[in-house]
Amino acid sequence: MKNQPTPLPTSREQPILSLNAFTGARAALAPDIAALVERRVRSFGAGSVLFYDEPLKIVRAEGAYLHASDGRAYLDFYNNVPTVGHCHPKVVEAVQRQIGAFNIHSRYLFDIAHDYAEKLLATFPPALSNVVLTCTGSESNDLALRLAARTSGGTGFIVTRTAYHGNTAAVTEVSPSSYKRGGPPAHVRVVPAPDPALFGNDVAQGFTDAVSAAIAGMEADGIRFAGLLVDTIFSSDGVFADPPGFLQGAVDVAHAAGGLFIADEVQPGFGRTGAGLWGFSRHGVEPDIVTLGKPMGNGYPVAGVVTRPEILSDFCADFGYFNTFAASPVATAAAMAVLEAIEQDGLVANAERVGRHLAGRLRHLQGRTPITAVRGAGLYLGVEFGTQDGPAPDIAKGLINGLKQRGILIGAAGQYGNVLKIRPPLCVTTTHADQLVEAIEDVLAAG
Amino acid sequence: MKNQPTPLPTSREQPILSLNAFTGARAALAPDIAALVERRVRSFGAGSVLFYDEPLKIVRAEGAYLHASDGRAYLDFYNNVPTVGHCHPKVVEAVQRQIGAFNIHSRYLFDIAHDYAEKLLATFPPALSNVVLTCTGSESNDLALRLAARTSGGTGFIVTRTAYHGNTAAVTEVSPSSYKRGGPPAHVRVVPAPDPALFGNDVAQGFTDAVSAAIAGMEADGIRFAGLLVDTIFSSDGVFADPPGFLQGAVDVAHAAGGLFIADEVQPGFGRTGAGLWGFSRHGVEPDIVTLGKPMGNGYPVAGVVTRPEILSDFCADFGYFNTFAASPVATAAAMAVLEAIEQDGLVANAERVGRHLAGRLRHLQGRTPITAVRGAGLYLGVEFGTQDGPAPDIAKGLINGLKQRGILIGAAGQYGNVLKIRPPLCVTTTHADQLVEAIEDVLAAG
Structure with a gap:
């Protein structure tokens, strides 16, 4: 394909996800483990991914x-x-209490969903004042891509070379690490991770230039730029965090080209970087859309998209969006307990x-x-x-x-x-x- | 667009989803409800969909x-x-017990996921022997579309005129009821629901002919047929169930054209039709892919895709697929309790x-x-x-x-x-x- 700026690595055939996978040498396993693996392969088939040589x-x-x-x-x-923490008493208690009281979708009212939404939104820049709750980080990134496409009028996205953003059809397209054969489609362009080994002392300039070149390449192919989507700790690329602030140039370039900046906080979010709750704030940048997932409910399936009201309302003028299990009282009770535990502990x-x-x-x-x-x-x-x-x-x-x-x-x-x-x-x-x-x-x- | 067989209805501008929506006449509400609605609109913005004139x-x-x-x-x-039943004691107890013991993703082994997978798969025709657990019906249908595309080599799907199959980017394309403006993209063709008012005494022949014509129209436009996706009770189309067996002709036509039949059991599944657990079995047809959702965990987010092993393995040769919150011990404990409650009650x-x-x-x-x-x-x-x-x-x-x-x-x-x-x-x-x-x-x- 013409102008595809950065070819995928050819040095490995397996995606990163399976790097630590059980490979099937069952003879060496303890009998109870071998029997369970056997049952698993029978039911889950090719979809069975297990960790470790000895699961x-x-x-x-x-x-x-x-x-x-x-x-x-x-x-x-x-x-x-x-x-x-596994089985944190606050989260366990919140789920146990709420599942025994009621669990229903959010087309009815109940307090906890709104108590949680307000507590969550208070941790974001004031302009990011709306949240759509979903069930998984994949659902969040899937919606984020649609919001960015609607607002920008574009279809083209830029992601890093070994990015992983989730498992839906649309999100897999922007997740090069999920491809076992070939590369992403034409509307998805990859840039190298912000790696000092590649960009030397000026990671900020190097990464900015890479994003700039990717936008130019995309536009040369007649694809209108919609947004830059990055995990703000670049986890599946190999973890790149420094120097704080290096994202600013790339965000500016994305905005100047009419695209949106989507911060995927599924990995760094909820306090993991030790510098506030969100990875983007460590870089001093303000995203147009933030996506949340994994740690949000300490294992209860709850996730979300935080954005500006006009981005959401433009989208909702075109499409109905409802998520049955999301924003339920149990999901939001679990998520509330997580925010409280982060504070109290x-x-x-x-x-x-x-x-x-x-x-x-x-x-x-x-x-x-x-x-x-x-x-x-x-x-x-x-x-x-x-x-x-x-x-x-x-x-x-x-x-x-x-x-x-x-x-x-x-x-x-x-x-x-x-x-x-x-x-x-x-x-x-x-x-x-x-x-x-x-x-x-x-x-x-x-x- | 040429050969688009059945234009979307123009008689309504709002999707069915919002038919029963709260429309914002807040002055009439009780003060506590009005205050909560006010808070909700502030946080959820345009994404807030509430039921009833008085929520x-x-x-x-x-x-x-x-x-x-x-x-x-x-x-x-x-x-x-x-x-x-709301707060069924079996489900409440299962979630309360398991969330206090451990809740982790399924790259580790634990018994309950496999006990559940086997109990679930035993309710399907023997050829449908693999299950991929997901978190939502939307994730299930999203994966089903990808499986069908991979196996058929096609991209075109046929759905009913007012179908709803979920909320991801790909699944919204096959959900005409979610469109507030315009219609589905070229690779999605709609057929009328199997409505006796339209097809008279021979719903089976009428529906079969409609599917046949839609495949022909798609192929005339150079789009290769991938599959027929229907909710086997046609719920959002207005509920069409009779006569049992009317689906057979359409399924045969889909197969003859090289496509797959995807039975969306999110609505009829888990016993609701009173004729076994699955809507498709009431029609005596065997799907290539079955998708599960809503009732599966009685409100705990758990869903799934059931299919033949080769359909899954072909897909997994191309893409990594993993779903963090799915197949967790809590999700599968909840789902197991639902199957047991259906039996015992x-x-x-x-x-x-x-x-x-x-x-x-x-x-x-x-x-x-x-x-x-x-x-x-x-x-x-x-x-x-x-x-x-x-x-x-x-x-x-x-x-x-x-x-x-x-x-x-x-x-x-x-x-x-x-x-x-x-x-x-x-x-x-x-x-x-x-x-x-x-x-x-x-x-x-x-x-």
């Missing part, structure tokens, strides 16, 4: 720990959905403090280990591995399984799958962080 | 009743999501018995009231109103608000909005049905 069977969870059927407690440095400050401690200790390993970079903010860290031959996904994969043997859960990301992705429940402590660092050292030493 | 504020729900802030208990003949038989009683009594009103037809199966009934001037949506709208004044909740559907849509929790009794019939008589008599 874990979970039987209980609490705080920062998942308890497995092997009798061990695993320290969870992977799961960002249970963001205030001081989780933003904890993310900053523990994240800084952890990043500092990991950076001390650089030089004497194959760690080539430690990036991120708060409790969203990326630890990159490389050798003289380049990116080292095998080291990352070895660590994932080695850490599991040592009772710690973690995952990987990045264009080459060579970046450990650290995003634990926000209740982890510096002691937990020390355990992780020591286990990483131990696995690397064991080779 | 109801719900404070509690149980069985067949919603309890409102006005102190009244409303008999619920509208809500099909709480299908086994004998709800399929109850739907048949109460539905037959209710339809019989309503048919007795024909002739001496403006009821022109009573259609449906089990506890999915459509009651059509007309006068010598044609369809009478005003009578339906008057009944919706008149029944509410008499403590009964109900909605409307159909191309002209003139069909009362009866789809209560499946636990309603013949006494409840009698109350409804008597209240309808009373409202009609009051004029």
Whole structure:
């Protein structure tokens, strides 16, 4: 295709999502696990994606720990959905209470949906004063694309090269990491992640120029630009957070070209970066549309889109939009409990403090280990591995399984799958962080 | 557009979804309701869709009743999501227990997801042996469209004229009832609902011919046919159920043209028709893909796609698909409790018995009231109103608000909005049905 600016990487055939996948060597499994995997493959078929060479069977969870059927407690440095901690008492109590009282769609009135909407919106810039609640981050990004297309009059979107924004038909098109064959369609253009290894000292200018070139390429092909959609911590690209503010130029370029800026806060949102609740505010930029998901209900399916009233009303003039399970009393009670737990447990400050401690200790390993970079903010860290031959996904994969043997859960990301992705429940402590660092050292030493 | 076979109705500008909408005459409202509506419009903006001229504020729900802030208990003949009854003890207990134990995504193993998947799949024809769990009916239909496109190699879909299948970008395209302006895109063709008023005594042949003509029209425009997608009770079209089996010809035509048949069971599924669990089985047809939603978790967000393994594996060769909140232990525990409650409470038989009683009594009103037809199966009934001037949506709208004044909740559907849509929790009794019939008589008599 003419002017497709950045071809997809050809160095891997599998999407990042399956980097840590169970590959089917069932003979080595414990009999109860093997039997469950067998049943799973029969029912879920090709849709079955499991973690680990030896999948874990979970039987209980609490705080920062998942308890497995092997009798061990695993320290969870992977799961960002249970963001205030597994089975947080506040969330558990809120869901238990509300599901016993009533659970109905939002074409009727009830207090909790509006108490929550107001508490949530108070955390955003005043212009972003409307919220549409949905059930999943995918539904949120799907709606965001439609809002941006309607407001801009365009159809073209720009995303980063290894982005993941969700699983609907429209959102998969803007999620290059989901493609196992080929690349995105013509209306989707990819730019490199804001990687210092690529752009050197001026990530801001480099990323701005890349977005600018992508818009120009799109327009040269007769495709009108609709918006720039980024996860503001660039998680599946390998975690890129610094320097704060580097997003401003790209947002300005998008606006100047008549497009919208959509901040996907599914990964960094709800306090994870340790610098306020939202990843975009750390960059000092104001999105036109913000999408929310995973951590919003600590595992209860609730998500949302926050935007300006006119963006929503223009869209609603063309289409009816209703979401049956969204904005229900149980969903909003769960989400309210999450916001309250973040405040009462001081989780933003904890993310900053523990994240800084952890990043500092990991950076001390650089030089004497194959760690080539430690990036991120708060409790969203990326630890990159490389050798003289380049990116080292095998080291990352070895660590994932080695850490599991040592009772710690973690995952990987990045264009080459060579970046450990650290995003634990926000209740982890510096002691937990020390355990992780020591286990990483131990696995690397064991080779 | 050339060969667009059936233009959208021009007789109404509002989608069916908003037929029963609160229109904003706030001065007449009780002060507490007015204040809550005011807050709602501020936060939800144009996305706020409320029921009734005087919206109801719900404070509690149980069985067949919603309890409102006005102190009244409303008999619920509208809500099909709480299908086994509001706050069914089995579902409440299952969610309360599991949310306190653990709630995590399905890349780890746990028993309940597989116990549920097997129990669910056992209710389908043997060839439909894989399930992908999702969070919403919209996500299910979105995935179904992609599966059908991949397997058929086509892009064109046929749906009924007033169909509603969900709210994502792709699914809205196949949901004509969501369009407030214009019609569906070129790859979506609409056929009339299987309406005896249109097709006379041979609904089967008429509907088959309409599908056939739509495929021919699509192919004449160079669009390859991918599939026929129908709600097997044709709910938003106005409820069309008879004669059982009328779908066979259309399914055969779709298959002969290389397309797939997608049965959307979000409305009729889980026993509502009183003839087994699924609407398609009442017609004796075997779908290639079945989509599930609303009633599946009695209000907990859980949904799914059931299909043949090769359809899923072909798709998964091209794209990664993972759904974070789906197939979680809480979602599958809720869904399991629903299947068990349907069995233990004998709800399929109850739907048949109460539905037959209710339809019989309503048919007795024909002739001496403006009821022109009573259609449906089990506890999915459509009651059509007309006068010598044609369809009478005003009578339906008057009944919706008149029944509410008499403590009964109900909605409307159909191309002209003139069909009362009866789809209560499946636990309603013949006494409840009698109350409804008597209240309808009373409202009609009051004029």
